[in-house]
Amino acid sequence: RAARGRLQWFPSVLPVTAPEAVESAAGGARVIFVDVRTAKEREVSTIPGALRPEDFVMQANQHVEDTNVSLIVVFGTAGVKRAGGWCIHMMNTAAFRGLDSELLRKKLRNLEGGLAAWLHAGMGLVDGTGAV
Numbered sequence: 688r689a690a691r692g693r694l695q696w697f698p699s700v701l702p703v704t705a706p707e708a709v710e711s712a713a714g715g716a717r718v719i720f721v722d723v724r725t726a727k728e729r730e731v732s733t734i735p736g737a738l739r740p741e742d743f744v745m746q747a748n749q750h751v752e753d754t755n756v757s758l759i760v761v762f763g764t765a766g767v768k769r770a771g772g773w774c775i776h777m778m779n780t781a782a783f784r785g786l787d788s789e790l791l792r793k794k795l796r797n798l799e800g801g802l803a804a805w806l807h808a809g810m811g812l813v814d815g816t817g818a819v
């Protein structure tokens with residue numbers, strides 16, 4: 688269902704599954720995760736190393752232009768409205784932010800199924816302090 692909703696609301700945002708994102712990182716590429724959930728949600732759990740949206744935006748040029756970064760994976764709880772909406776916002780404001788919009792579109796992905804799918808795939812989480 689999440690995949691159908693995402694495609695319906697955000698057809699220009701490409702999806703990536705949790706295993707695909709992990710496989711990309713294991714292959715030596717750098718994968719950046721962006722957690723678009725609320726601060727309270729991130730305090731409870733997040734993907735290890737995930738950035739807050741504001742932290743990503745502060746260094747967006749560096750992240751987008753870094754040739755070692757293969758994917759920028761955005762996630763919310765279920766991977767539909769918040770993550771898809773944030774991806775669209777970043778794509779729509781890329782030129783204003785001085786970003787290479789074509790390169791951003793190539794790297795930016797919505798984590799299909801969000802944090803729920805990450806857990807279902809057996810991937811680990813940390814709390815807001817980084818503790819397991």
